[in-house]
Each structure stands twice: as C-alpha cells, then as structure tokens.
Amino acid sequence: MKYLNEYRDLETTRNYLKRIEETVTQPWNIMEVCGGQTHGLIKNGIIDLLPEKVRMIHGPGCPVCVTPLQLIDKALALMEQGVIVCSFGDMIRVPGSKKSLLEAKAEGGDLRVLYSPLEAVKIAKENPDREVVFFAVGFETTAPANALSVLHAKKEGVTNYSILVSHVLVPPAMEAILDDEFCNIDAFLGAGNVCAIMGTSEYEELTKKHNIPVVVTGFEPLDLVQGIFMAVSQLEAGKAKVENQYSRIVKDEGNIAAKEVISKVFEVADRDWRGIGTIPNSGYVLREDFAKFDAEKKFGVGDINTEEHASCIAGAILKGIKKPHECSEFGKRCTPSNPLGAPMVSSEGACAAYYNFSETH
Amino acid sequence: MSESKLERSTINLGHGSGGTMTRELLDEVIFKTFNNPYLNTKHDGAILEINSKIAVSTDSFVVNPIFFKGANIGELAVHGTVNDVAMCGAIPQYLSLAFIVEEGLSMDDFIKIVRSIKLAANDSGVQVITGDTKVVERGKGDKIFINTTGIGKVHPKANISMDRVKVGDKIIVSGPIAQHGMAIMTQREGLEFESDIISDSTNLNYLVKDLLDGFGEQIHLLRDPTRGGVSGVLTEIAMDTNKEVHIYEKDIPLEKQVAAACEILGLDPLYVANEGLFIAIVDPEIEQHVVTLLRKSDKGRQARCIGEVSSKESPKVVLHSLIGGKRIVSPLIGEQLPRIC
Structure with missing residues (x-):
C-alpha cells in the first residue's frame, strides 16, 4: 500500500527511536491528542520501545x-x-x-x-x-x-x-487540559487528521500562551516516532513552537x-x-x-439529562492525569465487554486500548 | 410443473406445506439436482453403513448478501461444514441439507443456490443424503438460511486435539487472511465501497487429507478461522493450553486489496472471517515440509508459518509488529466495530 508501507518501515522507525534515545536527557510528558494516535501507538507496540524518560499521555481525542x-x-x-x-x-x-x-x-x-x-x-x-x-x-x-x-x-x-x-x-479541549491545576503535559502531538481540515494556525496562540510545543502528527508508526522525536527535540532545546510532521497531508491553511x-x-x-x-x-x-x-x-429530546457512573474516572483519564490501569475498576468491573465508561468502549479509547493491546501496562 | 415455469415463480408458504407444492419443489429441484440412491428412496432419513471412527459437525449459514463475489450461501454451506469435518482430521463423505426459506425468494435464486450446492458437494466428494425445506412468512427470515451437517471417516493417521499442542509447535496458515469477511463487508448495503475482493470460500478436505497422509500425528491441531478470524482461533489455543502464542505481523499473508479495505473501513484483518483457510499447529520438525506441501496446491499457494507456541505460561497471543513492537491480540467481544476516524 503506497503511502502506508513507507511509514511502517522497521529500519527508519528504529533510526528515529535511536535519535529520541540520544536526544532525551530528562523526563517529559507528551500528550497525543487524538484517539487514532493512541490506537497507533499501542497497536504497533511503540510505547514499550520508547525510552523510559518519554512518557506518553493519552488525550481526549476519542469522539466516542x-x-x-x-x-x-x-x-x-x-x-x-x-x-x-x-x-x-x-x-x-x-x-x-x-x-x-x-x-x-x-x-x-x-x-x-x-x-x-x-x-x-x-x-x-x-x-x-x-x-x-x-x-x-x-x-x-x-x-x-x-x-x-x-x-x-x-x-x-x-x-x-x-x-x-x-x-x-480539539483546540478548546487542549486549552482546558492546560488550564487544569493538575496538568503535567510538556508537549502535544497535534491531531493530524483534524489539522488536515482546520490547518495549523489555531495552535499558534496556544503555543505562545502556554509556552508548549505542538507537533502536528500523523498516525503511522513512523509518523508517531518522528512526531515524538520532534517534540522531544523542541523540549530539550527549550523551544515551544508549532511544527508540522504530517506535511504530506496537512497544509497550514487546512x-x-x-x-x-x-x-x-x-x-x-x-x-x-x-x-x-x-x-x-x-x-x-x-x-x-x-x-x-x-x-x-x-x-423534543433536548431536555434529557443523565448522570455518569459514579466510579468511572474518565475525566482524569481523558485529561491525562491518571493512566487507565490506575483506576480501581480497570479490568475488574470495567472491561470492553462490560464498560462502565466510554474510554473502555471504542478501540481508540485509552482504557480499551490498554486493555486490548498493551502487554506491559 | 416444468422447471421453466418454476423458475419464473417465487417461493411461497405452499412450498413448505408438505403438500403437492412441496412435492413438486422436491421432485423438480432437489431430487433432480442431487439424484443419488440415498435421496431417491424419498424417505425422511438415510441409512448409512460406516465401519470406522466418524466425525460429525453441524453449522447454520445466514450470510447477507446471499450472493457475493466468489461464492453464494449455498457453496458456503457446503464448504463450511466440509471444512469443519476435515478439521477433525476426517474425510467428509455425507451431508444433510436443510433450508429455511423466507416466502418471496425467487425460485430462480433458490435453484441457483441448490445447483451451487450440488457443484460444491461434487468438488468436495460428499453426497447430500437427507434434507428438509421449510418456508416462513415474509419478514420472519432473511431470504434463506441453510443448515448442513457433515459426516466423515476419521483419517487412520489423524490424532488432532487441543491437548496435543506442545511448546515449540509452529503455527501455519494455509493462505492469505480476511478474504471472505472483507468480500462480504465491501458488498453490504450502505458501504458504497467497490473492490474486487473475492471470498476465499472453498473446500479444504483434500488439502487436509494430503497433510495427514504425509505427516499423520505430527499435525497436532487443525482449525478453520471462520467467524472471529485468525485471532479467535489463536486466543482459544492460548487460553486452552495456557501457553503464550507468538505471531509475527511481517509473516502474516494478506492481499494488498484486503489490507487496503481493512485500512479504509477501520477493521483489523486478524478478526475478519475466512471460509477457505485453515490454521495447522504442527511439530516444529515438519514446519518447512508442511509449507512446501501446502504450496503445491492452488489453495495453499501462499501458506506460511506465522508464529509458534512459546514456553511462557500465560493465556495470551502476542503479535510482534512490523516495527518490532509487541501487542496483545485479544479475543473479539461482539462484532468488530468500524472506527469513526
């Protein structure tokens, strides 16, 4: 498959992983905003290949x-x-x-x-x-x-x-995450598909205001490791700007x-x-x-209002404050066949992705 | 009633009444098509003489659409059951055939399906020896459902069972995966998706017989990964043996078009159904010989070893991704759901 196989190449991916390893000197928390990216990271086993100092945090970009x-x-x-x-x-x-x-x-x-x-x-x-x-x-x-x-x-x-x-x-959600008092995000991988529609200019202000790097990133393994490399490079160099890893798809104007x-x-x-x-x-x-x-x-269904399941910590998961396995219900009362909250349902949801694919988490 | 007159009509409740119309349908379509001594007795059942260990398997077929690229529900009903008998290490010989038809199905389609069944049965070396036809009111079925039961003699050299799966055993697939499921998916209403993907529906009994003739007890387990796909079979093996199963993405045969369709529709080919594919768990000594033998046949042309049973005690399937990462292949819960973006 043209434009896919090139981005699943073992050698090039390894090369970027090596460059990340060589560049990183201190721990960084990088949030991939989009659920498709979470899916890609876990489906390809990328998280376990990253150096320990690079911690991926799964963002709120799962529509479900x-x-x-x-x-x-x-x-x-x-x-x-x-x-x-x-x-x-x-x-x-x-x-x-x-x-x-x-x-x-x-x-x-x-x-x-x-x-x-x-x-x-x-x-x-x-x-x-x-x-x-x-x-x-x-x-x-x-x-x-x-x-x-x-x-x-x-x-x-x-x-x-x-x-x-x-x-x-997406941008208002990123803003809300950064405004949270428990926020520990150092950089974002921006959602490449969203930027393909909306362009990259929306992130300029966010980057300036919060002094945080945003790397617009694609979904294939090579996209992801390259995006992570670009984010780590910015962080290590003390920079905070909008960069576009997914330039084969994303134009600045969208x-x-x-x-x-x-x-x-x-x-x-x-x-x-x-x-x-x-x-x-x-x-x-x-x-x-x-x-x-x-x-x-x-x-006339506008007035229907419903409360969430009390023990679901979806909010903390979606903001990256907690990891799925840190939830007391994870894998116990809450599984993909009996989900208490939405992140356990979609394969893009952080909880389901962890439950289904991840070996070590 | 002449067949041409039948062909222009549709199936109605009368054809399942047990009266004259049923008789006509049976005489003109069923008995004429299958024409063998078992059916020609026109009895409710068949009497068989089998002096051997036998394998029996039954399956119902409810696929929608009933005609699809590469096969139709009739052929599928033969191949599915023939293959299930073959997976027991047996040589399928006899088939029962029961229809549940929704009134309104065109007689032409019914006859097409019956003729496909006959051809598929001939290709598989099985005889249809007993059957049944019921007709339900419109809206109470979905055009046509078929149940078949297969009977076969167990191959004298076969010893197939889950407890024979051992550490170090190799996992061999007989061909490219996910063909059938994607052929169906891309033809379902509402997808507006054109492709040339053809169902892999076929009988595997002769290929299995060749394997058993050649390698006998060194073939430890045979499974056809129909619903639930390759992941369904492998997760079952991992869970039943409590041994971690390792597979390698780079080795899994997958046609370009199927891979592309899966990408577009957001589906994982490991979970997609197959109807002309089997997985053999074999002694590591014979891995290469099995692959070579399978590749001699058109149906096994792309056979490959995709992994092995490891010594680690853990009921998991681990996939080694193209880029060298690892992930768990978990069992499918319900139907595979396409992703939004």
Missing part, C-alpha cells in the same frame, strides 16, 4: 469517549419514537444510562450502522414515511461530511432527515472548502464533554437557518 451520556440517551429516545437512527459503528456499543444503541436495536429499534452521513440522506429518501436521524458525532474531522449531509437534504427537499449533533473541537461547508451549517457553541464537563466554545451546533434539521428540536 467524549460524547456525553445524555446524547446516547437522546439517540435511544429517538429509537423508541420509531425513528431510524443512523450511526458510525463505534458509537453503537457505548452504554447509555440504561442500555446501548445495539441493545435497543435487539429490542426492536431501527439502527443502521453507516460509514457516511450521505448514506443516511439516501435512506431518508427511500423511506419518505419514516423519520431518519444521523447521530453526528465527532471532531472537526467528521464535521464537513455531517454538514454536507444537511446541505444535501436541504437542496433535495428531504424533510424527514435531521441530525443529532455532538460535535466537539482544507478551505471543508471549512466553508462547516461554517455554512454549524456555529461554535459551548459543549459538554463526557468526563470533563462543559468547555466554553468547544463544539458546534446547527445554525438557526438549519434548525429544522436539528433532531433535538424536532423530536
């Missing part, structure tokens, strides 16, 4: 993990109302307060697992007598396609389609067309993050012009 419990309960309420609920695959096993979407399906709910929200618009057109809702979860990465589905539905006069929005943004689609449909608003709480200006809601595509308003 940070989607608030009440959003799942809202999706469940829609299923109970007979709505066809369409979702990305990894949302369906996340437990709501009583059950998961998958369990609701087994009880007779109509759930469709899709790879693209445009497919949901097609389902709506094919089922004019049914209501169809797409569970629009994710970061800046999934926002363009979700926004596009709304534009398509509007253009084609599809009135039985709407979206349940749970969109969150994807302008995608950004236009997003801003046409969505506007920035305060958002709840599972385990973290409300972060100001940290997500998207539908603009007033598109209110009739807002499933919360259309079906």
